[in-house]
Amino acid sequence: MAGGIAEETRQTLANLRSKLASAGLEFRHVVKITVYLVSMDDRNAMDAVYQETLPEPLPARTCVAVAELPYRARVELDAIAVRDGA
Numbered sequence: 001m002a003g004g005i006a007e008e009t010r011q012t013l014a015n016l017r018s019k020l021a022s023a024g025l026e027f028r029h030v031v032k033i034t035v036y037l038v039s040m041d042d043r044n045a046m047d048a049v050y051q052e053t054l055p056e057p058l059p060a061r062t063c064v065a066v067a068e069l070p071y072r073a074r075v076e077l078d079a080i081a082v083r084d085g086a
Contacts, residue, residue, distance in 0.1 A: 005042040009049040009075050016077055027054050029081040035063045036076040046075055 003010075020026060035050070037043060043063060051058065059079075069076050 005045045005074050006049050008073065009046045010053070012073075012075055012077050013049065013053045016079055020079075020081060023081075025081045025083065029083060030054070030059045030079050031082050032060045032080040033062075034078040035061060036066045036069060036078070037063065038066060038069055038074045040065045042074060 016030075017027065020029065035046065037046060040063075050061075
C-alpha cells in the first residue's frame, strides 16, 4: 500500500471500525488489540497512528513480530470488543 506503514495502519483501523460498526460497536468497545507486524522497525509509526485514532483509555495491546502476513500486508490487527453492560 502506498504511504507505508502509517497509511496501512490507518486503513487497517478503518477496516476494524467498519467491522465494529456492522455489529453496532465502536472503538470505545474495544478492550484488547493484538498487533501483528512484519517488522518491529514499523512499531513507532504504527503506534503513532494507533494512538491518534483510538480513544482514551487505549485498549490493552500486545504487539508481535511475524515472518509474513497474507497479501503482503505489513500490519494486521486482532481485536476483542465488549458491548456496554455485558
